[in-house]
Amino acid sequence: MALTGVEIFKLLPKTNCKKCGQPTCLAFAMKLAQRQTSLDKCPDVSEEAKEKLGAASAPPIRPITLGTGAKCVKMGEEMVLFRHEKKFVNPCAFAVEIKDTLATADAERKMEEAAASEIDRVGQKLRVDALYLSNDSGDPARFLELARLASTKAPDLPVILGTVNPDAAEGALGTLAGKKAVLYGANAGNISAMAEKAKAAKATLGIAAKNMDELCELTEKAKSLGVEDMVLDSGARSAGEILRDNTYMRRAALKKNFKPLGFPVITFANRADGMLETLVAGLGVEKYASIVVMNEAERWKNLALFSLRQNIYTDPQVPMQVQQKIYKIGEPGPKAPFLITTNFSLTFFIVSGEIENSKVACRLAVMDSEGLSVLTAWAAGKFTAGKIAQFIGESGIEGELEQRELVIPGYVAILSGAIEDKLPGWKITVGPREANGLPAFLKARG
Amino acid sequence: MPFTPPKESFSGKICEIGIGRGDGTVSLGGQSVMPFHSFEGAAPGKPAIAFEVQDVPPDDWPETVKDVFRDVSGDPVTWAAYCQDSLGADAIALRLAGTHPDRGDISAERAAETVSRMLAAIKVPLIILGSNHAEKDTSVLVRAAEAAKQTNSVIGKAQEANYKTIAAAAMANDLKLIAMSELDINLSKQLNILITQMGFDREKLITDPMSSALSYGLEYTYSVMERIRLAALAQNDPTLQTPMLADVGMYVWKVKETQAPEADLPEWGELGRRGVAWEAVTASAFLVSGADLLIMRHPDAAGAVKKFMAEMEVQ
Ligand code: B12
Ligand code: SF4
Numbered sequence: 001m002a003l004t005g006v007e008i009f010k011l012l013p014k015t016n017c018k019k020c021g022q023p024t025c026l027a028f029a030m031k032l033a034q035r036q037t038s039l040d041k042c043p044d045v046s047e048e049a050k051e052k053l054g055a056a057s058a059p060p061i062r063p064i065t066l067g068t069g070a071k072c073v074k075m076g077e078e079m080v081l082f083r084h085e086k087k088f089v090n091p092c093a094f095a096v097e098i099k100d101t102l103a104t105a106d107a108e109r110k111m112e113e114a115a116a117s118e119i120d121r122v123g124q125k126l127r128v129d130a131l132y133l134s135n136d137s138g139d140p141a142r143f144l145e146l147a148r149l150a151s152t153k154a155p156d157l158p159v160i161l162g163t164v165n166p167d168a169a170e171g172a173l174g175t176l177a178g179k180k181a182v183l184y185g186a187n188a189g190n191i192s193a194m195a196e197k198a199k200a201a202k203a204t205l206g207i208a209a210k211n212m213d214e215l216c217e218l219t220e221k222a223k224s225l226g227v228e229d230m231v232l233d234s235g236a237r238s239a240g241e242i243l244r245d246n247t248y249m250r251r252a253a254l255k256k257n258f259k260p261l262g263f264p265v266i267t268f269a270n271r272a273d274g275m276l277e278t279l280v281a282g283l284g285v286e287k288y289a290s291i292v293v294m295n296e297a298e299r300w301k302n303l304a305l306f307s308l309r310q311n312i313y314t315d316p317q318v319p320m321q322v323q324q325k326i327y328k329i330g331e332p333g334p335k336a337p338f339l340i341t342t343n344f345s346l347t348f349f350i351v352s353g354e355i356e357n358s359k360v361a362c363r364l365a366v367m368d369s370e371g372l373s374v375l376t377a378w379a380a381g382k383f384t385a386g387k388i389a390q391f392i393g394e395s396g397i398e399g400e401l402e403q404r405e406l407v408i409p410g411y412v413a414i415l416s417g418a419i420e421d422k423l424p425g426w427k428i429t430v431g432p433r434e435a436n437g438l439p440a441f442l443k444a445r446g
Numbered sequence: 447m448p449f450t451p452p453k454e455s456f457s458g459k460i461c462e463i464g465i466g467r468g469d470g471t472v473s474l475g476g477q478s479v480m481p482f483h484s485f486e487g488a489a490p491g492k493p494a495i496a497f498e499v500q501d502v503p504p505d506d507w508p509e510t511v512k513d514v515f516r517d518v519s520g521d522p523v524t525w526a527a528y529c530q531d532s533l534g535a536d537a538i539a540l541r542l543a544g545t546h547p548d549r550g551d552i553s554a555e556r557a558a559e560t561v562s563r564m565l566a567a568i569k570v571p572l573i574i575l576g577s578n579h580a581e582k583d584t585s586v587l588v589r590a591a592e593a594a595k596q597t598n599s600v601i602g603k604a605q606e607a608n609y610k611t612i613a614a615a616a617m618a619n620d621l622k623l624i625a626m627s628e629l630d631i632n633l634s635k636q637l638n639i640l641i642t643q644m645g646f647d648r649e650k651l652i653t654d655p656m657s658s659a660l661s662y663g664l665e666y667t668y669s670v671m672e673r674i675r676l677a678a679l680a681q682n683d684p685t686l687q688t689p690m691l692a693d694v695g696m697y698v699w700k701v702k703e704t705q706a707p708e709a710d711l712p713e714w715g716e717l718g719r720r721g722v723a724w725e726a727v728t729a730s731a732f733l734v735s736g737a738d739l740l741i742m743r744h745p746d747a748a749g750a751v752k753k754f755m756a757e758m759e760v761q
Contacts, residue, residue: 082676084669119713122661212449238760243734244485251452258452275750278723279730280757286668286734299715303703304723307661308731314665346662350702436702 003053005033011049012042019043035059035079060253062263064204064229066093066130066291067158068180073129075231075264075290081250087315092289093129094281094305095160096297097270099136100146107146111153114297119306122320122349126306128157128297132184133172135163140171147172160184160206160266160291166193173201182206182231182291184266191218195225204229206266211235212245216260223260230263231291239280242267246288264290271295278304285309319371320345326397327352330361334402337362337442339431340388341409342369342377351435358439363400367391374409385418392423407431453486455479456679460687460738461649462491465537465600465622466571472536474652474738475689480675481736482758491689493733493755495740495748496537496573497529498695501552501560502544508705510721511695511744522560523567530570533748539573539741540564541696545586546577558589565597573600573624573741575693580607591615600624603654606637613641616650624691626654629666631673631686638685652739653688659697660728667692671736692732695743698725726750733758 009029020041022028031037032053039045039053061076073093080086098110111131118127131150135143143163150159160182161172169183184206186194198205205227209215215234222230234245249265252258267289271277277294278301284292285308294301314320321343329352330336341351343366355362367388369377377383388408398404404426408415410433419428432441455478462476472494479487501522504512512519518528522540529535540561544552561574574590576583583603588611591601602624604612609625616623625641627633634655642648655670671690678686698704704721706714714720725747729740733755742748 082669082672083665084673212451216449239754239757240482240484240759240761243482243758244761247483248449248451251454252449256452273750273753275719275723275726275746276753276757279726279750279754282727282730283734283754286731298719299713300717300720300723301715303714303720304660304727307703308664308727311661311665312668316665316669 003033005030008032008053011045011053013044013046015044017044058262060257060262061250062229063090064231064264065180066160066182066204067156068178069156071127071129071156071158072180073158078250078288079254081247081254083312084316087317088313090290091309091313092285093158093291094297094302094309095130095132095291095293096128097132097134097162097293097295098146098150099134100139100142101136104149107149108153110297111150111157115154115157117297117299117302119303121303121306121310122345123322124310126302126310128302130158130160130291132160132162132293135161135165135168135172135185138165138168140165140168143168144171144175147175151175160293161203162206164190164208166190166197169194169197170200173197173203176203177201180204182266184208184231184233186218186222188214188218191221192225195222195227199226204231206231206233208233209235212248219260219263231266232261232263233266233268237268239283242269242280242283242289243287246284250288266291266293268293274298274301277301281305282308285312321368321371322348322366324366324368324391326395327364327366328361329355329364330359332361332363334400336360337407337445338365338397338401338405339363339407340365340367340392342367342372342374342383344369344371344373344377347373351438354435354438355442358442360442360445362442363397365392365395365397365406375411378412378415383412385415385422388415388419389422392426403427405429409433410437451486455487456682458679458682458684458687460675460678460689461651463622463649463652463689465573465598467598468569470569470571471598472571478679480679481734484759485761491738492759493738493740494536495729495742495751496539496571497526497533497535497745497748498539498541498741498743499525499529500541500543501557502550506543507699507743508721510704510718511699514745523563526564526568529745530568533745534752535570535748537571537573537739538564538568539575539693541575541577542586542590543577545582546579547582549577551582554585554589557586558593561590561593565594565599571599572597573602573739575602575624578603580605584608584611587612588615591619591621594621595619598622600652602626602652604637604641606633609637609641610644613644613646617644617646622650622652624652624654625688626656629656629658629663629670631655631670631677634670634674635677635683635685638688642685648684648688651688652691653686654691654693657693657697657732658728659694659701660724660731661703662697662701664728664731668731668735671732675736689738690736691739691741692729692737693741694725694729694732695741698728699743722746722750726754730754 236245267284269281369382460475477489603626
């Protein structure tokens, strides 16, 4: 179990020398207990304390990075079972499976699809994060060929190599040197050889167990062979097994600090039925997978799964929000329409997207409403006539505009009179209720 | 090393409630574990899927889902029979949308007639829903409740503004009741308390913590449901030990992702499957977080969710 601040404090030098950046040893101990700093910041800590604290202060689920460069994916470090307790930390990676039995043209198509999957969603860039290359043929030469193809067609996408053959692993890992790949397929029969290959290539070892008992044995074995970075597969394949095993793994790591299971989890959602695959992948997002492997990455499916992952991994206390300011969309002149909305990210991106669709250059005032949507902010008293008038009045926008006219969201039509009272000289126009009415509304104004 | 599963058992238990009549009866709730955790405790009732049917043609539904019901949606009873006989609906949710003052203002009497006709024609349980106009709902649902007397149907939704009348009508006619509040565990708890203080049996109550759509508030409904379920089981809070409803279709089929053609947004992919996926992903997320009863629109989405549920049983 993790130590409390006071327990940690007892092991520190107690000189309050401040070299760790904290005013006192006690303050440092408190930060450590909350995992907001690391032990190596204190230069004077004794070896004995290091040993005791090292074990206790390591995150219960080991942080591991998949891939390198701008598209690398962080995994692990999760601290809770339920998202309302505290933000889930590292969004799970979506990986698409490509078999080495596929015709080259098909494999290429899948790689290109994955490499081109990136979309903008509520201000975040989301994509299929990794390729899962599988050695279905059993032939090391074909596997090597596929790995080479991946490194030319999708060079910056992280790779998971799926094989139970250490020779095939060695060859493919050779083409991915320094790329922090996952070598998945260590089982009871091959673990020593697979551990060697993973260590030599500085890759993460993916454990392919048949059940939870075997999984614990294999991670202990890998550890004794000097492997530090692992991802775990308990062998669960049905949705029910995935829920059960992923729950057990997360609980064991967090609540029992059970080290053999303190690693990120890989979940195989692969199904011939694409819709069912989407739902099982969704279960992986919700219930504790760090990597979800799928057969296909079609665009309709990506959009749904990217959105789900974004929802599940948002901070439950702080809605996603954008900065308060007056945004220019296109190149608005002095006569361009001037609109207002709230700073909830979802609201902002929907509204600005529809303004872009309209091809009419506009100014969009985004008012800080603590990240609440228009109606929620209105109901909570954060998007009121008084506050809107104050924001517009103080913004200095008047100087840029030929006529003082402000378009407000249709859902808060009720505010128009009161804003006019509080902003003398301004005309308030009620816009459509839904943002998708904006293109027609803006075009009609000419 | 043999692994000792860190199982969790709870003192609390969700009320098991039956809805509907005879062979068509469906049982909801009854579990003493988190959703689908039958590996560590009892989880008797399987979640059920009700198909949504309206008293007026679904003019406000997007083409992709309206099309499926093109030949039957002219009459609510024909529509419901099709859902029951051809689509395998576990229940029918009749939304009296046409009673809304902005959608035709159909009278309470006529709404009650539709309910009677529906009950005579279907075997599966009936869920009777108002138009979500707090004031009109009071008169409509009172008459509808009389029409459904002693059929063990479900009626709703009772909200803070109108719960007294609607709960009284449910009680007088021996119906199950849906209580809805807005995405807040304390509001759900408070409304359940107010309703039971009227003498309404808590074993006849279904909680709707308010639904939402994927990418449009899903995370709020998801977490409120998890919190309600944890309070019911781990803290043994009797006021929250009710089965939960997720009224999914109406939130999903109004968002842009279920409507925008692929030609306008090629990066969003094919519209048909995108819309179905939107409803199915939303519904299955709520199953995982605690819903015992879903209200859905597209049969392909409901079909996918059924397959998902069947797989969830495999442990
Ligand atoms: C999720 C949600 C919440 C979340 C907050 C989410 C957030 N970050 O805002 C939580 C749970 C915290 C919440 C709380 C409350 N909520 Co709330 N909430 C919702 C819900 C389900 C979705 C809101 C949402 O995300 N909408 C999506 C965004 C994109 O919509 P939007 O900002 O309005 O933008 C659209 C349009 O307005 C338009 N638009 C936006 N800007 C502009 C600008 C121009 C110029 C134009 C033309 C158009 C335009 O385009 C957008 C897309 O079409 C709605 C119900 C619903 N389904 O709508 C209720 C809802 C908004 N909430 C409501 C209420 C009452 C509350 C609470 C007061 C109740 C409570 N539980 O205590 C609190 C208040 C919060 C507080 N801090 O005190 C009511 C508001 C009632 C009303 N009609 O005024 C609603 C409508 C629920 C209901 N009764 O049906 N809520
Ligand atoms: S550096 Fe170490 S000894 Fe110095 S104040 Fe920080 S914790 Fe204490």
